Amino acid sequence: MQPAQRNSLRLLKWMMAASLALPLALFVFASTMSWFSTNETADREIERTLDVAHEHALKVFETIDHSLSEIAEIIRGASDANISARELPLHQRLKQLVGTLPQVKSVWVFDATGHALVNSLVAPAPSIDFSDRDYFRIHAGGDIGTYIGEVLTPRPPYQGARFFGVGRRRSNKDGSFAGVIQASVLPEYFENFYARIGREPGSFLALIRTDGALLAHFPPVDHDVRFDPGGALGQQLVAHPLAGTMTIVSPADGVERRMRYQRLAEYPVYVSAGLDTSAIRARWISNIAPHLIFGAPATALLFGLLALAFRRTQRLHEEADRREEAEEALRHSQRLEALGQLTGGVAHDFNNLLTVIRASVDMLRRQDLPEPRRLRYIEAISDTVGRAAKLTGQLLAFARRQSLQPEVFDACANVRTLSEMLATLIGSRVEITAQVPDEPCLINADAGQFETAMINMAVNARDAMDGVGRLTITVRRVDRLPATSTHAPSPHGHVAVSVTDTGVGIPQELLGRIFEPFYTTKEVGQGTGLGLSQVFGFARQSGGEVDVVSEVGKGSTFTLYLPRVTAVRSAESPLADDAPSVGRGGASVLIVEDNAEVGQFAADTLTQLGCTCVLVDNATHALEELVIAPTRFDLVFTDVVMPGMSGIELAQEIRKGGLDLPIVLASGYSQVLSQQGSHGFELLQKPYSAEQLARVLHKAMRARRLKRDQATAE
Known part of the structure; x- marks a missing residue:
């Protein structure tokens, strides 16, 4: 399938995905915003409801407190006998008072033994002991002010609704306990009021003592409830004793609610209001439902149209796909x-x-x-x-995986030197002409590989001319690469080196294969077919290109394009490659090689040269040796490709550690070396001979001594 066809189908796929993803993302965003908005609205409603319930409860308890104060004034200074003697008029007075207070069931005056002296229900009062009631026991120990008791059931012969007591202590002139004045308050009074103000679905209101005892609850419950002080509500009350907001599962009915509570001034009671979380979710769902009702069909229609367009486009491309198969x-x-x-x-x-x-x-x-x-x-x-x-x-050159050692050199001077050598290489029957400009043409490439490429092109031209003809080598500057190149143009242009022969030429149908490795038109034994593949790989890996123009019977022109530079760069090493071999011993070398045979060969070779060697099989062990005695070694000789840390990484770690040791890398092939170079370290290509090993190590040692001499001179 052509790229344009793939792109059109990919675009339609993206549009189909977007037709679902974008509305879904918008819906998720709108739903999230609606969820937060719904919860904020619910919190405001709860807060308003709580304000009403709190104000109502405060007035109720203040009224009851005022009534108890009024009763205390009526019987102030009167003894129990005096109160019993005036029981009938006091009963009528208390009955009148209760009639004005719908929240109060009855009012009582008890003596110090827990027997009623007078009440608002009947006269004379039955001789029943109420000393076990919490609203009586709490005052016997001392004056605690107004006390609000638990919800209780009337004691026979009294009947009717459940109540909770609100009482005060009666004291004699000497401060001793004289009895209790108590009002029986109806929880249903609060529940009826809560039913009137909590009309929203899922509304909840409650009156709770500070110890967790439930006094009134809406919706009503038919059993006594006490919140666990160690539970979520108890911990919240401890952390925020005056007011707070939380989400809790109520122990009264097991319903999860969002609730807010507030304490009643000096009274040990909390008023709470809230909403069922299910009711809040229902509101949220009702808010987002219109988006689904209208958005889902529109999204489905858009997706269906895009799917139809995709199917039709896919069918149009099917025929092209079959042709491409x-x-x-x-x-x-x-x-x-x-x-x-x-x-x-x-x-x-x-x-x-x-x-x-x-x-x-x-x-x-x-x-x-x-x-x-x-x-x-x-x-x-x-x-x-x-x-x-x-x-x-x-082979590595063709695959662009060889480890190049680029340097800046003058291609013109190099070609002049090579043209003289080529005369001997290709024979005297081939006339060689070099057309080289006088000004230098600087390039940054591997000089050895450049010479190999020139020799390969010259030998290929000789074979094409059957050893007789004219070979022309031309060097010139060009501004751009051939149209077939995949490289970006160099900012300083390119240097083009052309090799033209007068041979038989190359048929057009074979031009696409001449750079393939082992492809050759020569007879068996006449060549490997790797010469032009080396030229191809070297050009591509150096950032250049190789181009060929040929016509049957009129010869061929191979042109090697390499990036041009404008200044000579300093070489990485101050010594020539032909430095003499190691001539004296005494050096201590750390050899890092994971292949036991190769490592032993290197150790034996250096030992014969008088060196002291330590052989390790990985970079970790090498670092351990250097940590034990940093000044023990004069040089590190390491393989590049090893399990775990590579040789380049080992060399960089040594440099980071501040050790100024010469480091020589050895490699037959490394992806990192082929792409990034040797990072400034000396490199020895595998397979290497004992003489080559001795030379490169001696070169590294001399470089270290030269560096130290320069530092001393400064």
């Missing part, structure tokens, strides 16, 4: 052919190399082998390993 099958077969060619080429070349190594090793095992032949077989093994390393390097 045949093309994709062809491309797949071509990819498999290329992969098979690559695999077969690698296997063929490496099997040839391994055959030489195996045969040489077998011959070296013979006891009667003459010394000249032994040296010849050893040289064959060394030469074959070098060819294998070169083959691996060419």
Whole structure:
């Protein structure tokens, strides 16, 4: 499927998703805002209802308190005998008082033993002991002011509604306990009032003592209830003793409510008002229901239209998809052919190399082998390993995974030098012409890989001319890359190096395959097919491009484009690559290598050179060795690719720790090295020889000594 087709279907999918997600998001947002608004409105309603209930309860208890004060004045100074003698007129007076107080059931005057001297119900009062009632017992111990008791059931012969007592202590002139003045208050009076003001669905009002005893409740309950002091309400009352708001499951009826409470001035009573949370949710649902009623059908219609458009667009693309299937099958077969060619080429070349190594090793095992032949077989093994390393390097170059060592150099000077060498390489029957400008053309690339690419293009041109013809090498500056390039243009332009031959040319149908590894038109044994693939990989990894223009019978022109720079950058190392090998011993080297055979080879080599070696198999152990004795080692030689911490990370950790040790990296291939370089550390490519190992370590040691000498001079 073409990108435009995929994008159109993707856009329709996004639109379908948005047609559901956007209304859903808006609905969730509106529902959330409505939820908060509904709860805020409910809290305001609860607060208003509580204000009314609190004001009403305060007036009721103040009226009862005033009535008790009036009764106390009537009987002030009178003895129990005097009160009993005046029982009938006092009964009438109390009865009249109760008639003006609808919240009061009866009024009583008790003596010190708990027997009624006079009450508002009957005269004479029956001889019943009320000393076990809470409203009497509480006053016997001392004067506590006005006391509000628990809800009680009338004691026979008295009948009627339940009540709670509000009483005061009677005291003799000497302060001793004389009895109690008590008013029996009707809880149903409060409940009836609460029913009138709590008309909203889910309304709740209550009158609660400070110890948790429930005095009145709306909706009414048919049993005694006491809130647990250690429960949620008790803890809230302790934290906020005057007023507060909370959500609680009521022990009276098990209903969850949002409630607010407030204490009645100096009285040990709380007035509470609230709403069932289910009622609050019902309000919220009723508020958001219109959004669902109108929004859901509109959303469904929009989604359906988009789904229809998606289906029609998908059907329009199905035919194009079917056409592409045949093309994709062809491309797949071509990819498999290329992969098979690559695999077969690698296997063929490496099997040839391994055959030489195996045969040489077998011959070296013979006891009667003459010394000249032994040296010849050893040289064959060394030469074959070098060819294998070169083959691996060419493969990595094509894959753009080689570890480059870029430096700034003049391509013009390099080409002048190479043109002289190429005359010997490709033969005297090929005329070589170099067209190089006088001004320098600076590029930042791996000079060794650049020379290899030039040699590969020249050798390819020689073979195309069958060893006879004219080869022209041209260097020039260009402002842009070919149209086929995938790289962004360099800010300073590019340097183009062209190699033109007068050979047979390349057919147009083969131009797309000439850079494939192991693809070659030569006969078996005439070439590996990796030369042009190295040029391709080197150009791409260096930020450039390679282009070819060819016509059958008129030759070909291969052009290598590399980014141009304007200034020479300082080299990372002050020493030449051909520094002499280690000539003296005494150095202490920490070798970090997870492969036991490779690590032992490096240790044996350095030991023969007079070095003292410590071999560890991972970076963690290396850091432990450095922590134990930081000045013990003169150099760290580490592999790059290891389990856990890599060699580059180890080198960076050493630098962070402040150790100024030379560090040499060794790697056959590393993704990090191919993409980011060696981070300024010396690098030794695997496979390496003992001589190469000695040279690079000596180079690193000399660099350290030079740095110390410069610091001392300053």
